[in-house]
Amino acid sequence: MNKALIILKHELGQTVRRKSFIHLTVSIPLIAILGMLVYQIIQGMEAEPEKEEERIGYVDATGMFNDYKEADGITFIHYSTQDKAKGDLLAEEIDEYFIIPENYLATGQVIRYTTERELQASSKIRQQISEFLLNNLLDDKTSEELLQRVKQPLNLASLQLDETTGEITESPNPVSAIFVPYIFGLLFIFSIFFTSGYLLQSVSEEKENRVIEILLSSVSARQLLAGKVLGLGAAGLLQIVVWLVTIVVFAKVASMNIPVLSDLSVCCLPLSSPGWAPSPAQPGRANSGLACSPCPPSCLSS
Amino acid sequence: MSTIRLESQLPAEGDQEKTAPGLQGAFDSSTSELIPGTKTVEVSSVHKSFAGKKVVDEFSFEVKAGEIFGMVGPNGAGKTTTIRMLMDIIRPDSGEVRILGEPLNESTKDKIGYLPEERGLYRKVTVAELLGYLARLKNTTTGKISPRIDNLLERLGMLPHKTKKEEQLSRGMGQIIQFIATLVHDPQLVVLDEPFSGLNPVNRQTLKELVLELKNAGKTLVLSTHQMNEVEELCDRVLMINKGKVVLYGELSEVRSRFRNNSIFLECEGPIGELTGVVRQKSHGQFMGYFSMETTRHRTS
Known part of the structure; x- marks a missing residue:
């Protein structure tokens, strides 16, 4: 057997049995698991019973907004005066209310009132109010199909053509094309840092233990270094594999439990989406050309 | 009044014990590929300098198959550098080293x-693994x-420690394991650099027995030491070096016959007085050299 290979096996075996290596390899997944547990605990402590339906009041000074009061999970309640709406809000009869002023058509301004402390209205509320306004504005003025297009005018599918043949080429998942190199690069940097530390430790130990001269009487310096670098590099790769498996498993579990992560699904990773294609339009959801097709957690189990 | 103790440093031939009953059979002579008398090591005009200082100056010597070859000299003489060049750990500036007939x-x-x-061992690795x-x-x-x-572990009484790590062994046990590590692949040529330094008396004797048994098994041995008595006890031929130069090279028996009658060591308390036949004397630090009419040097300390 090649002597560098013997040294490789020896170094790999010795490194993976080091306490520092085991601690480092296991600590990253443990931190991830702990983070998820902490999140779950905090969520459990802060969890409020979900409202079955949100009630939003409005005061219409234009007289144009009388229909489409029932939307997905929201009911719009018309008030004739702001005082009544305000009274119901303070009495917690409604969750919030907004006023459509007389000059709405000229300015597009809508004034919203809420008792909640917030930086800005949530995207869900903005979208629901926007749809309510749009439905009423275009009612009886256009077809349903045109209304949908006004609501969602762009469903962009980008395809790449081959520069010479002009044929459509299969472009990689843009998200994986951007993030996967970053993730792998980061992991490799970590690995190189740690394994170079192990190499330094290994060489200094051999010098300290005075074994180096015995080794050099059996192998050349080049073989010794090659065996060490490859062996410790293999240990670093093993560490990366452990971390990657952890990331995938963690992401799978986390996406089922943490809503934010379900949108950042790991379907973007090549491990779980070998054949990405632009996603079809989804009703009620804006679709950006750069967005990865939202993938349910179940995509990981396939 | 002074007292003088005369002690011959060169025992007569046949004095040395060349059998090691407790270790016989540890080395298989049938595995030796060497034909007795052929050249196992050939060093030709080897030169090595460090930072302009000549450490090994035009060394030339041969080691024959099946013999114990001793390199003797004080600290800094160039023994270890020569041995490292034999092992290809460092390269000579000039000259050629051939082992078993080839570079x-x-x-x-x-x-x-x-x-x-x-010498040392991995501290966190078991004896068997190492x-x-x-x-x-x-x-x-x-x-x-x-x-x-x-x-080897059984014959040297180390089998019970096979699964122990080096850090769990005593210093003496570690020394034995180091010897076994040198011999574990049944080598044809065994090179021992200062093998007896730092050893306890028991291990010193064990190693001497090992060396003799290796010789009996047809192996070739090169050992370095700064103790002349160890060379005399074990070696067939000797290379004496000092300050990077060869001082003496040849058969131990020849050296013995050349110097036996003329060289003595005197250890004395007080002035030595007048010696018959001494025509000239010269100080060498703590030693005093006395020269007879035949220009043979006598030394006293």
Whole structure:
């Protein structure tokens, strides 16, 4: 057997049995698991019973907004005066209310009132109010199909053509094309840092233990270094594999439990989406050309 | 009044005990590929300098198969540098080193067992793992490694410590394991650099017995020491070096016959007084050299 290979096996075996290596390899997944547990605990402590339906009041000074009061999970309640709406809000009869002023058509301004402390209205509320306004504005003025297009005018599918043949080429998942190199690069940097530390430790130990001269009487310096670098590099790769498996498993579990992560699904990773294609339009959801097709957690189990 | 003790440093031939009953059979003479008398090591006009200082100056010597060859000299004489050049750990500036008839290469390295002057072991590795690893590095056939390790450990009383790590062993036990590591691949040529330094008396005797048994098994040995009595006790031929130059080179019996009648060591308390036949004297630090009419030097300390 090649002597560098013997040294490789020896170094790999010795490194993976080091306490520092085991601690480092296991600590990253443990931190991830702990983070998820902490999140779950905090969520459990802060969890409020979900409202079955949100009630939003409005005061219409234009007289144009009388229909489409029932939307997905929201009911719009018309008030004739702001005082009544305000009274119901303070009495917690409604969750919030907004006023459509007389000059709405000229300015597009809508004034919203809420008792909640917030930086800005949530995207869900903005979208629901926007749809309510749009439905009423275009009612009886256009077809349903045109209304949908006004609501969602762009469903962009980008395809790449081959520069010479002009044929459509299969472009990689843009998200994986951007993030996967970053993730792998980061992991490799970590690995190189740690394994170079192990190499330094290994060489200094051999010098300290005075074994180096015995080794050099059996192998050349080049073989010794090659065996060490490859062996410790293999240990670093093993560490990366452990971390990657952890990331995938963690992401799978986390996406089922943490809503934010379900949108950042790991379907973007090549491990779980070998054949990405632009996603079809989804009703009620804006679709950006750069967005990865939202993938349910179940995509990981396939 | 002074007292003078005369002590011959060169025992008569046949005085040395060349058998080691407790260790016989540990080394198989049938594995020796060497034909007695052929040249195992050939060093031709080897020169080495460090930072302009000549450490090895035009060394030329040969080691014959089946003999114990001693390199003797004080600290800083160039013994370890010469041995490191034999092992290809450092390269000579000029000259040639041939081992087993060819320039040192990967194949010949596998036939050499080397015990360096600065020696140690992996502290976190078990004895069996360590010996197996070193044997594999010498391209020992896998099937032969384990039986050979067991055999050597058993014969040297170390079998119960096979699964222990070096850090769990005493210093003396570690020394024995180092010897076994040198011999685990059944080498044709064994190079021992200052093998007896730092050893306890028991291990010193054990190693001497090992050396003699290796010789009986047909192996060639090169050992360095700064103790002349060890060379006389064990070696067939000797290379005496000092300050990077060869002072003496030849058969031990020849050296003995040349210097036996003319060289004596005197250890005295107080003035030595007048010696018959001394025509000239010269101070060498703590030694005093006395020269007879035949210009043979007598030394006293």
